[in-house]
Amino acid sequence: MKLALSAFKHEIPRTDPRLLPEGHAQAARNVDLERGTVQAIRGLQTAQGLPRVSSPTTLYRYPHGNGGAGFWLVWGSGKRVSVTRSPLANDQWERVYWTGDGFPKMAAIDQATAGSPPYPSHYHRLGLPEPEGRLRLSEPDNRDVNDLPATALDTAYAVTLVSAYGEEGPPVFSDSTIVRWDDVDGAPAGGGVVVELPSVPSGPYRIKTKRLYRVESGGVFQFVAELSPSATTYTDLTASERLGAELPSTEWQMPDAGMMGLTDMPNGILAGFFGNTLCFSEAYYPHAWPVGYQLAMPDDIVGIASVAAGLIVLTKGKPQLITGTSPSAMAQMELDIHQQCVSARSIVDMGEYAIYASPDGLVAAGGRSAEVITANVFTKSQWADLNPESIHAYRYDGRYLAFFDGGCFVFTPGEGLVFHDIAATGGYYDLADDSLYLLQGERIAIWRHGEPMTYRWRSKIYEVPPGGASFSCAKVIARRYPVTLRLFADGAKVLDHDVQDARMFRLPSGYSLCRDWEIEVEGLHEINSVQVATSPAELT
Structure with missing residues (x-):
């Protein structure tokens, strides 16, 4: 035998x-x-050349610049930060966006890496506010007519703020209309309008200009002039035929100050959430987050993941699948499984589906279905012993690598588990160099780059x-x-x-x-x- x-x-x-x-x-x-x-x-190898931060909790590497080495962004003090690059192809400012560090933020990479590390060293608030104060209209001093010319029109005005990156915020509208006419042959003097401009609110916005728009007789608001942010008044003498482009940013609000979980989606769309509210940016305008694009979930959101089938929204109730190619027309479908997400950091995009930790095991959610994929691997008590609320996980070589209080395991669907005697408090998978960086107190180490265990x-x-x-x-x-x-x-x-x-x-x-x-x-x-x-x- x-x-x-x-x-x-x-x-x-x-x-x-x-x-x-x-x-x-x-x-x-x-x-x-x-x-x-x-x-x-192989075990872990201490990473060299990374900035020192007390008790780091989030890492991100911007892959370009710095002689090919890129730039490391690091956050500490328990901050769980979600980072994404600009959705614009060949973004001339190479902007980076992040949530989880107070209000949503952004920075051009040269701004974020100005001075000595750790980075980011500087930032701006994501989005642009409305101008502050009222937009008032008055007649010019040289208007003195009893009979208005035939070309006179009722007009109203709007003002927006524009950043140094060309981002445009939501408008403030005049609270009244006023009559104006073009200065043409035979028309009396005084056809212009004196516009008293609102001010620029204080805050980390990097406002470069104010932009003035005009609407005539029920039409659309069209561009009039680009003005200094310090300008307080402007006399509008622009002829109707010389009005410019239509106001694009009527609904382009700033993201909610508590928005988190920033995630990039196809077609230049960013997603985030606060409470039970799912938010979408305007396509290829990551500073603009229209309230009309928001979707309310039945339960508070724990985390989100963009997969091939759409956006998986994990909540304190059933998971949701969001599909669509336009942020204004997203469809919502509830997946029929009673498995809440117990750890936001357990959510991993596996390509066709997302895996997350639930009270009963790991759940795979994607397409139009979801299931507990470890039902034949763990008993409920064995799973509970791993403290699933503590799990933070990563996709590595097509497998689900999860760290929990006491160690880590690698789960391969359809095959089973392998446990490793390695602990970590956080990590970051760098797609550009196919390396997983792990946080161990003050140490940052690279997965499977050390000596054999x-x-x-x-x-x-x-x-x-x-x-x-x-x-x-x-x-x-x-x-x-x-x-x-x-x-x-x-x-x-x-x-x-x-x-x-x-x-x-x-x-x-x-x-x-x-x-x-x-x-x-x-x-x-x-x-x-x-x-x-x-x-x-x-x-x-």
Whole structure:
């Protein structure tokens, strides 16, 4: 009789060790099973050249500039920040946007990285406010007519603020109309209008100009003039035929001061949320967040993820799927699963779907459905022991890598789990250099860039009829040696042997009446197979 292992697989904690499928493990620690062999994973390596921040909690690397090294942005003090780059192609200012650090913020990369690190060192508030005060209209001093000319029109005005980046905010409208006419042949003098301009509110906005618009006889507001932000009055003598572009920003409000979870979507749209309200920016105008685009969820939002099927919204109730290509016409669908999200940082975009931690296990939500994908992996009590509220997770090599209070696990859908003896308080996956950066107190380290870690892999329990387990010899095929082989019989360790080469070696006698047998390997070198047999002739 022979016990042979040549395809090493993952843990399935829910299944009794006697009932595990062939090749699956009771324990798989610090192992890489991608090749079907047992390999040691590499540990962490301290990252060099990153800025020092006391107790960092969020990392982000802007991939361009700085001699090809990019720029690191770091936040501490417990801030959980969501960062995204400008949705504009070839953005001349290379802007970065973020939420989770007070009110929503933005900065051009040269502004965010001005001076010495840590960065960001400077910022502006995301969005532009309305001008402050009233917009008043009056007749010019030279108007003195009793009969208005035939070209006289009722007009109203609007003023917006424009940033140094060309962003335009919502308007303030005049609270009355006034008659004006063009200065043409035969028209009396005084056809212009004196506009008393509102002021610029204080705040980190980087306002560059005021922009004046005019509407005539029920038409649309059209551009009149670009004015200094300090201008207080303007006399409008612009002829009707010389009016410019239509006012675009009537509904372009600032994002709510409490908005968080900033996420980029296709078609130049950004999304965020506060409370139970989901928000969308105007397409390719990340400073503009119309209230009319907001959607109310049945429950408070925990986090969001943009996947191939749309935007997955995870709440304190059922998840929601938001679909659409225009922020003004988004459709909302509730996914039929009673699994709330218990940790915003557990939400990971896996491409076709998002995975998140729920009270009963990991849930995959995407398309038009959602399901608990660890239902056959964990019991409810095993899952609760991991403290799912503490999970923060990342997509790495197509797998779900989750850190919890006490360690971490890698979940591969359809295969199972591997646990690693590594702890972290946060992290950032850098797509540009395919590296996962982890936070460990004051240390920032790179996942799987360090020295190999000692692995441990234990087989299922093999039940052998008493008297049939006269195992006398064993062989371990490895890439390098030494490796350690352990045998357990009826729960007791009967062998702990340092294997030095691929030759057969003898096993201790006296255990032929034992029923339950387990095989465990430990080491740093890759193992291809393990054989335990009753006679040397059975070994290959």
